Amino acid sequence: MAEGEWEILETRIAGSEPILRIPAAPNLKPMPGQYFQVYAPGFDETFAVSLFLIDNHHTYWDLTGEIPVYWTPGIRLRWRGPLGRGFDLSPNIRKTAFVPWLDHGLCLLPLVQQALSVQAAVVWYSHLVPDWLPPTVEVLPIELLPDVLNWAEYLAATCELNHLPELVAALGLKLPFSLNFSLEVLVQTPLVCGGIGECGVCSVKTRGGWKQACKDGPVFDLDQLELAA
Numbered sequence: 159m160a161e162g163e164w165e166i167l168e169t170r171i172a173g174s175e176p177i178l179r180i181p182a183a184p185n186l187k188p189m190p191g192q193y194f195q196v197y198a199p200g201f202d203e204t205f206a207v208s209l210f211l212i213d214n215h216h217t218y219w220d221l222t223g224e225i226p227v228y229w230t231p232g233i234r235l236r237w238r239g240p241l242g243r244g245f246d247l248s249p250n251i252r253k254t255a256f257v258p259w260l261d262h263g264l265c266l267l268p269l270v271q272q273a274l275s276v277q278a279a280v281v282w283y284s285h286l287v288p289d290w291l292p293p294t295v296e297v298l299p300i301e302l303l304p305d306v307l308n309w310a311e312y313l314a315a316t317c318e319l320n321h322l323p324e325l326v327a328a329l330g331l332k333l334p335f336s337l338n339f340s341l342e343v344l345v346q347t348p349l350v351c352g353g354i355g356e357c358g359v360c361s362v363k364t365r366g367g368w369k370q371a372c373k374d375g376p377v378f379d380l381d382q383l384e385l386a387a
């Protein structure tokens with residue numbers, strides 16, 4: 159974990175997702191799904207903002223998250239990271255699926271690119287087809303999601319904590335379930351203190367007891383989460 163300062167180069171909206179551009183930080187190697195805790199000194203901010211890297215161009219980085227509207231070019235930001243557990247996609251996997259549950263899934267983009275870089279097949283299950291999705295990605299409607307259990311070797315999803323039961327139902331799974339392939343989900347929940355304050359806001363119930371999404375996640379194995387029947 160490192161810390162430092164970035165200057166905002168640009169902010170923009172892609173679809174409905176806010177994007178922040180900063181100078182590239184090539185010495186940092188965040189895994190897809192890991193995050194940075196970021197704040198702007200001098201502003202009356204209650205909490206740091208959790209930002210996910212979506213594009214690591216060699217001269218700039220693009221990040222997404224709940225970016226305050228008053229963060230504008232030239233403002234200097236303090237950051238620490240990368241934090242938490244990211245996605246773990248083996249380079250041997252050849253059949254991948256992605257499910258941005260009820261959102262655009264922009265923070266899945268680096269993982270999509272990682273899968274494509276090793277010539278894995280990539281299927282995107284959503285009614286939302288963002289314009290930043292690489293053209294080699296196959297897009298299927300969410301109603302076909304149960305089929306994924308028959309062919310995928312790996313599935314990555316994003317989902318708010320309180321919507322996880324809906325994701326499980328959409329997959330056609332019944333509680334309790336076990337899976338014969340890796341299904342990882344980035345659990346979207348406030349990462350208020352990023353583990354520094356032990357605030358517990360990010361608590362997630364798992365088969366191994368309560369975990370903290372800020373440190374033990376935000377990426378979890380779906381079959382390790384304790385979900386209400």
Ligand code: FES
Pocket residue numbers: 348349350351352353354355356357358359360361370371372373
């Ligand atoms: S966000 Fe405070 S303990 Fe996780």
